[in-house]
Each structure stands twice: as C-alpha cells, then as structure tokens.
Amino acid sequence: xxxxxxxxxxxxxxxxxxxxxxxxxxxxxxxxxxxxxxxxxxxxxxxxxxxxxxxxxxxxxxxxxxxxxxxxxxxxxxxxxxxxxxxxxxxxxxxxxxxxxxxxxxxxxxxxxxxxxxxxxxxxxxxxxxxxxxxxxxxxxxxxxxxxxxxxxxxxxxxxxxxxxxxxxxxxxxxxxxxxxxxxxxxxxxxxxxxxxxxxxxxxxxxxxxxxxxxxxxxxxxxxxxxxxxxxxxxxxxxxxxxxxxxxxxxxxxxxxxxxxxxxxxxxxxxxxxxxxxxxxxxxxxxxxxxxxx
Amino acid sequence: xxxxxxxxxxxxxxxxxxxxxxxxxxxxxxxxxxxxxxxxxxxxxxxxxxxxxxxxxxxxxxxxxxxxxxxxxxxxxxxxxxxxxxxxxxxxxxxxxxxxxxxxxxxxxxxxxxxxxxxxxxxxxxxxxxxxxxxxxxxxxxxxxxxxxxxxxxxxxxxxxxxxxxxxxxxxxxxxxxxxxxxxxxxxxxxxxxxxxxxxxxxxxxxxxxxxxxxxxxxxxxxxxxxxxxxxxxxxx
Numbered sequence: 118x119x120x121x122x123x124x125x126x127x128x129x130x131x132x133x134x135x136x137x138x139x140x141x142x143x144x145x146x147x148x149x150x151x152x153x154x155x156x157x158x159x160x161x162x163x164x165x166x167x168x169x170x171x172x173x174x175x176x177x178x179x180x181x182x183x184x185x186x187x188x189x190x191x192x193x194x195x196x197x198x199x200x201x202x203x204x205x206x207x208x209x210x211x212x213x214x215x216x217x218x219x220x221x222x223x224x225x226x227x228x229x230x231x232x233x234x235x236x237x238x239x240x241x242x243x244x245x246x247x248x249x250x251x252x253x254x255x256x257x258x259x260x261x262x263x264x265x266x267x268x269x270x271x272x273x274x275x276x277x278x279x280x281x282x283x284x285x286x287x288x289x290x291x292x293x294x295x296x297x298x299x300x301x302x303x304x305x306x307x308x309x310x311x312x313x314x315x316x317x318x319x320x321x322x323x324x325x326x327x328x329x330x331x332x333x334x335x336x337x338x339x340x341x342x343x344x345x346x347x348x349x350x351x352x353x354x355x356x357x358x359x360x361x362x363x364x365x366x367x368x369x370x371x372x373x374x375x376x377x378x379x380x381x382x383x384x385x386x387x388x389x390x391x392x393x394x395x396x397x398x399x400x401x402x403x404x405x406x407x408x409x410x411x
Numbered sequence: 412x413x414x415x416x417x418x419x420x421x422x423x424x425x426x427x428x429x430x431x432x433x434x435x436x437x438x439x440x441x442x443x444x445x446x447x448x449x450x451x452x453x454x455x456x457x458x459x460x461x462x463x464x465x466x467x468x469x470x471x472x473x474x475x476x477x478x479x480x481x482x483x484x485x486x487x488x489x490x491x492x493x494x495x496x497x498x499x500x501x502x503x504x505x506x507x508x509x510x511x512x513x514x515x516x517x518x519x520x521x522x523x524x525x526x527x528x529x530x531x532x533x534x535x536x537x538x539x540x541x542x543x544x545x546x547x548x549x550x551x552x553x554x555x556x557x558x559x560x561x562x563x564x565x566x567x568x569x570x571x572x573x574x575x576x577x578x579x580x581x582x583x584x585x586x587x588x589x590x591x592x593x594x595x596x597x598x599x600x601x602x603x604x605x606x607x608x609x610x611x612x613x614x615x616x617x618x619x620x621x622x623x624x625x626x627x628x629x630x631x632x633x634x635x636x637x638x639x640x641x642x643x644x645x646x647x648x
Contacts, residue, residue, distance in 0.1 A: 284516050284525075291502040291513045298500035301462060302514040303488035303565045309516075 134370020165325020195318025355403025
C-alpha cells in the first residue's frame with residue numbers, strides 16, 4: 118500500500134465525513150430542541166438527492182444553483198410537517214418514543230412516495246464538472262467531491278454563523294441546552310421549534326444535493342442508511358451538540374474510509390456501529406460533548 | 412394601591428394530593444410580597460401556577476385584570492411576569508451576554524444596542540469582567556444574579572423570586588438585596604419565596620405564610636413573627 122493511497126483515503130474520509138457531519142448536525146438540531154427522534158431524517162436526505170435530478174431535468178438547473186431552491190422548498194415542507202405532527206406528539210406521555218414511531222411511519226411513507234415517483238431503480242445525478250478530476254499535491258480527487266466539500270464547508274460556516282451570531286440561533290442553542298428555561302423568559306418554544314425543524318429538514322435536503330454529487334447512486338430506500346449514519350454521528354459528537362456532530366461526522370467518515378482500505382469489504386460497515394457501541398460504553402456524552410451539558 | 416396580581420381560590424391537586432387548597436391573595440402594585448412556609452407547604456407550586464408551568468385544578472389568577480390560567484409560560488412572561496428559580500436555569504454553555512440576549516429574541520433594536528444594555532446590566536452587579544465567560548463558570552450566587560438580570564432584560568412588571576438567597580454567600584446576598592430594592596424603587600413588584608426569614612422580614616411589608624397548601628397567616632413582619640400558627644408550623648407543636 119502506498120502512502121499516496123492512504124492520503125487519498127484520508128481525503129475521501131474528510132469529504133464524506135463533512136457530509137455525514139451535516140446530516141448529523143441537522144438531526145441533532147431536531148433532537149436537541151424538541152427531543153424528537155426523527156427516524157425519517159435520511160429520507161429527507163434522499164429526497165434532497167432527487168431534487169437536483171428533477172431540477173436539472175425540468176429546468177436544466179446546475180445542482181449547485183438548485184441548493185437555495187431545495188432549501189426553501191424543504192424548509193417549508195419541514196415547517197408543514199412540524200405543525201401537522203408535533204402538537205399531538207407534545208401531548209404524548211413519552212414524546213421520544215412517540216416521535217420515534219411517528220417518524221418511522223413518515224420514513225415509510227416518504228420511501229413509498231419516492232418509489233412511486235422515481236421507481237425502484239437506483240439513480241445518479243447525470244452532471245459532470247470539467248475537468249472531472251483534480252490533481253492536488255499528487256492526489257487525484259474527483260472535482261465533484263472537491264465542490265461538495267467546498268459547498269459543505271460554506272454550509273457549515275453559515276450554520277455556525279447562524280447559531281453563534283444571530284439572536285434566533287442563540288435562542289436555538291439555548292433551547293438545546295435548557296428547553297425548560299426558554300418559555301419562562303418569554304420565548305415561544307413552539308415557534309422556535311418549528312423554525313428549527315424546517316431549517317433542519319432544509320439542511321438535510323441540501324446535504325442530499327451534495328451527496329448526489331458525490332455518491333454514485335441512490336434509491337428510494339437509501340434513507341435508512343443515512344438515518345443510521347446520522348444517529349451514529351450525533352452520538353459520536355455528543356447529543357444536542359451541532360458542532361460536535363460535524364466533528365463526529367468527520368471522525369466517522371475517516372473510520373469508514375480507512376476500514377474500507379484496511380479491512381475485508383464485508384467488515385467495513387461494522388466499523389461505524391462498533392464506534393457507536395464503543396462511544397456509548399466508554400464516553401456516553403460523546404467525543405465532543407460534556408456530561409451535564411444541559 | 413390597586414392589585415397587580417389577584418389570586419382567587421387557587422387549588423392544585425396532584426393525583427390525590429392537594430398541594431394548594433383554596434388560596435387567595437393579592438399583590439399590590441410596587442410591592443414586595445413575602446411567601447414563606449416550611450418545605451412542602453406549596454410555595455413553589457403557587458409560583459409554578461402563576462407563571463404557567465402548572466395549570467391550576469381550579470381558581471383564577473388575574474394579572475392587571477387579565478386571566479392567566481391556561482396560558483403558556485412564554486405568554487405569561489410576555490404579559491409582564493418574570494421568574495427566577497431556586498436552582499438557576501441558565502444556559503450553561505453560553506456566555507453571560509448571550510444569556511441576557513436570548514429573552515429579547517423578538518426585539519427590533521439593533522443587536523449592538525442589546526449587547527450594550529446586557530453589558531450595562533452586568534456592570535451594575537460587578538459581573539462585567541465575566542461577560543464573555545460561560546454561565547457554568549460562575550458560582551451559584553452569581554448565577555442567581557445573572558438569572559435576575561436575564562429576567563430584567565424583558566422588563567417585567569412582576570418578578571417571582573424563588574429562594575434567591577439559598578446557598579448564596581452573604582456578600583452576594585447583599586448585592587441581590589440591593590438589586591431588589593433598586594428595582595422596587597423603579598416600580599417593580601415581587602413575590603419573594605425564601606427560607607431566609609430575616610431577609611423576607613427586611614424586604615417585605617406584607618408576608619403570606621403557607622402550611623400544607625393553605626394560608627395560615629398574613630400581615631407585616633411583626634404580625635407574622637408572633638403568630639401562634641406560624642410558630643407551630645415552623646417549630647412544631
């Protein structure tokens with residue numbers, strides 16, 4: 118094995134990890150603010166994969182230019198879903214379990230809807246950049262991956278700016294830290310949660326656009342894979358910790374890509390879940406979380 | 412003085428336990444009402460009912476003539492009632508300035524102006540130098556002070572203080588008391604729940620004593636101190 122191959126793998130791990138981190142970040146915003154276990158999260162990522170396909174086919178729109186449209190559309194969808202489902206979930210005796218079951222149902226429905234519209238065959242985004250491969254420091258990196266990483270970093274920067282520099286972002290972080298304190302200081306937690314849910318679904322779908330650029334194929338039932346990755350990533354990063362989720366995603370991406378390089382192919386999917394179990398056993402607050410964060 | 416808050420025949424039942432039993436009282440404008448009683452007497456339950464964390468089983472709570480029961484905590488806060496807790500509910504991994512900014516989420520003023528106000532308030536209690544520290548880095552007493560300032564950011568007319576002096580260093584208690592007096596002079600009203608009877612007697616002209624969810628006495632400090640039911644409730648038969 119050459120050093121070059123190892124570096125190639127590390128770069129791939131970082132690129133994919135940043136995307137996994139974005140999935141985890143949007144998932145943890147929902148869990149952190151609402152204690153909702155969104156088991157349909159990966160389905161919104163997959164729906165986001167299909168979105169540039171549709172926009173490219175219908176309008177000839179460059180996938181990167183489709184990002185704002187996808188975000189706005191899925192933000193609206195997320196808000197609508199929130200107000201449709203959450204009022205009832207909030208009244209449940211065990212909202213976390215109720216949300217888990219409800220969103221499992223949403224996941225099944227989303228999968229069925231995508232099957233109806235896009236058939237069972239896997240699809241790929243028929244869009245290529247020129248040149249298709251970049252030579253960087255002796256490494257060969259597909260341009261689509263570099264573009265996806267750059268777009269992912271821009272999204273992370275925007276998200277960090279929103280969470281740390283704007284008042285609604287600060288309120289969102291405050292809700293994640295102490296949901297019981299937010300209402301008593303006059304902030305409408307329902308409105309804020311609706312905003313958070315819409316934003317997280319929008320972010321999940323935009324991550325899907327970037328995944329469509331990077332992944333060779335996706336299908337209507339790929340959602341569960343992304344949901345599971347999202348959960349692994351947020352446990353790794355620390356539940357309810359958006360920045361931790363990004364770092365957890367990079368950690369997961371590196372572990373996944375290195376395992377493909379070093380382990381038999383059949384064992385590589387196990388690595389992520391071994392990391393999950395190891396984290397839960399040894400560091401329940403996550404790699405970047407803190408005990409008693411809330 | 413006209414009543415700012417009117418509580419009438421308030422009753423709160425948890426399963427078979429009657430936590431508050433037909434309680435009535437008023438809080439006049441520009442006043443500090445002391446609410447005392449032994450543990451389990453129902454003080455915190457009354458506070459929870461007023462700020463919407465609990466919905467009373469029956470009875471009414473009117474603030475400036477408007478019925479509060481059934482409203483959500485954020486609506487009650489918006490109506491003009493703030494609240495602090497025995498264990499401060501700060502946003503632990505946010506700076507003090509950020510903690511003070513969250514209540515004014517919907518404020519139309521520029522962010523710089525909001526930050527300036529937050530820093531000015533922190534300076535008023537000698538915490539300006541800690542403005543960029545995380546709330547979790549403060550002592551318990553300092554956290555209680557910041558919680559009071561956070562309440563003041565949305566400028567409520569009535570402030571519910573739940574055990575503000577419990578576990579607080581005497582020097583910080585003095586700062587806290589000075590704050591209460593200063594705000595009282597500015598026209599704010601308070602309901603003060605505390606086990607520190609000396610402070611309650613000093614701050615409140617009118618005191619309400621609860622025992623097992625019922626009012627057993629009310630009046631000035633001098634009336635309460637010698638009241639046989641109060642002595643019995645606090646010291647036992």
